[in-house]
Amino acid sequence: MDFANLTPAASIVLLLVGLGVFLLGFKFLGDSIEKLSASKMRALFHKAAGNRFAGVGVGALATAIVQSSSVTTVMVVGFVNAGVMTLMQAGAVIMGANIGTTITGWLVWLNKFNVMMYAMLLTLIGLVMTMVTKNNKVNTAGTLIASLGLVFVGLEIMSGSMAGFAEIDAVKDALTAVKNPLLLLLIGAGITGVVQSSSAVTSVLIVMAQNGLLVGGGGNGILFVLLGTNIGTCVTAVLSSFGTNTNAKRACLYHLLFNVIGSVIFLPILWAWSGFYDDVLMKMFGDPSTCISFFHTMFNVICTALYLPFLKYLVKLTEIVIPDRKKKRDNYKHEEGFMDKRLLVTPSLAIGQLTKQTTYTAAIAMKCLNNAVEGFINKDDGKLEVIRQDITKVNELSQQITDYLIEVSAKDISLNDEKLVNVLHRDNIDVVRVADIADNIVGYTRKAIDETLSFSASVREDITGFMKLLNEQYELVVQIVENNDIVKIKQSDEIEERINSERKRLLDDHIDRMRRGECNAENNSLFVSLVGNLERVGDHLSLMAHSVVDVA
DSSP: OOOTTOOHHHHHHHHHHHHHHHHHHHHHHHHHHHHHTHHHHHHHHHHTTSOHHHHHHHHHHHHHHHTOHHHHHHHHHHHHHHTSSOHHHHHHHHHHHHHHTTHHHHHHHGGGGTOHHHHHHHHHHHHHHHHHOOOHHHHHHHHHHHHHHHHHHHHHHHHHHHHHHHTOHHHHHHHHHOOOHHHHHHHHHHHHHHHTOHHHHHHHHHHHHHTTOOGGGSTTHHHHHHHHHHHHTHHHHHHHTTTOOHHHHHHHHHHHHHHHHHHHHHHHHHHHOTTIIIIIIHHHHOOHHHHHHHHHHHHHHHHHHHHGGGHHHHHHHHHHHSOOOOSOOOTTHHHHGGGOGGGGGSHHHHHHHHHHHHHHHHHHHHHHHHHHHHHHHHTOOTTHHHHHHHHHHHHHHHHHHHHHHHHHHTSOOOHHHHHHHHHHHHHHHHHHHHHHHHHHHHHHHHHHHHTTOOOOHHHHHHHHHHHHHHHHHHHHHHHHHHHTOGGGHHHHHHHHHHHHHHHHHHHHHHHHHHHHTOSOGGGHHHHHHHHHHHHHHHHHHHHHHHHGGGGO
16 A cells, blocks of 8 residues: 655544544454453453452453453443442452553554555455354454454554655654653643543554654653553543542542552653663564553553552552542442443443342332231331332332333344343333332232221231242342343242242132131232232242343
8 A cells, every 4th residue: 555745634634544444443343342252241340359360350351352441441430330349359450451451552563564465354354244144143253353454454544644754854853852751741641631542542653663753752752652641541431430439439540540650650760761762672672663562561560560469558548538428328329320321331241230230129129019018917007108119219210220221222232132131121020010019019008907907817827928939039030130040940930830829729718718707708809919919929020030041
């Protein structure tokens, strides 16, 4: 591809076009990888709950998948805001994310081997794959391959624009004019803050170096700019922390401290050791692009190695800088965080959190049911107001879940995730129905009190036993839905059969009591309605248990 004799304006346009194609390729590449590994991504973040070394590995791998440390950090802020990840776990993942983001530089580094012409063919190969098959996974794999080809197309275009710049003396003079290390660091931070991608800025720096253009006129100048990019990449996380809880803000501060402290440590060393780039890196590798890629990785690995033993102290520092806010706590604030919109950047993880939100909302519905039945048995309306408040909360959360599911559906998600979204819609409806049944029983309690109706001790014991079965079924359903554990569906079916048998026995016993005159006729419709409603709860729980079969 010949880019000779380009005007400065054309070179700038070409650079922007190449950067756009490059970033678009990486965006599609990350989306495709995430779609192919959606369930594995969810399992990956669960492993971060292990030790700090596992957290570093998870952060590095997740960032390599989504191709952006900023995206990973935003997800971590969302997890911390949701209360499903501690600050210690978040700190380890953030350190790993900084290591994982350096993979982009090494991909750009491949440009030195003149593989562009062959690599760009991947765009055509991937496109053909998407056109000749209707298989969802093969189609996504084709998009992945085509996206990788686009990355190399973008690199080739940027490289051509740099070739044009290399022939312009004014550009070379401008790049060498700034030599102050602190100013170079600020330039790197500022540009990255605007672009919001250290990977993009680093990639441009590598392409410039491959064409003989070095910021700062050579020496350690380019390294100071790299230090700045690590600080500038924190802008995205800072913006994402607005409106979050205290711990989420601390996670964002930790990310900022990690990069700022690392740059502060390296800045004076490189400032004093002016020959580090030429005497060490160039003698080791002899190639500017390799030197830049290696230093970028080395910086983040060394910072991680230095910080890891002191992780808990750094976390403590964030707690000192951002103290706990003294305000009345909303009883549902923590749980509603499961639907943090920051997680929408990775839909598969957002869906995983929605599953937990659904089972949590089901817990509120079951609490309503237990309180309602207890009130009915004891003819006590003392908890009616609490029950109705919880029913209102279930309906509010249900609407929020529906809205969140619609937002997830609008994303480009895998076929398996689409099935899971449909399942969660149905589960959400079942949860609301359980709350509705609790509301029905509240009405039965009011009627029993107003009409001074009473039931025998044996009836109250039977209803209590019925509720034990329903609670046992609920606990099992939570395990099945949250862990996608289809093996336990058989156990759930056995409980459902017992619930159906118990309903028949209760009604038969009630008829016998009516024949013997042991039960008032006024109680008949109320008791039959109560038992029928409780049996319907079992049906809704069973439907939730069987819903996982659709995504197994």
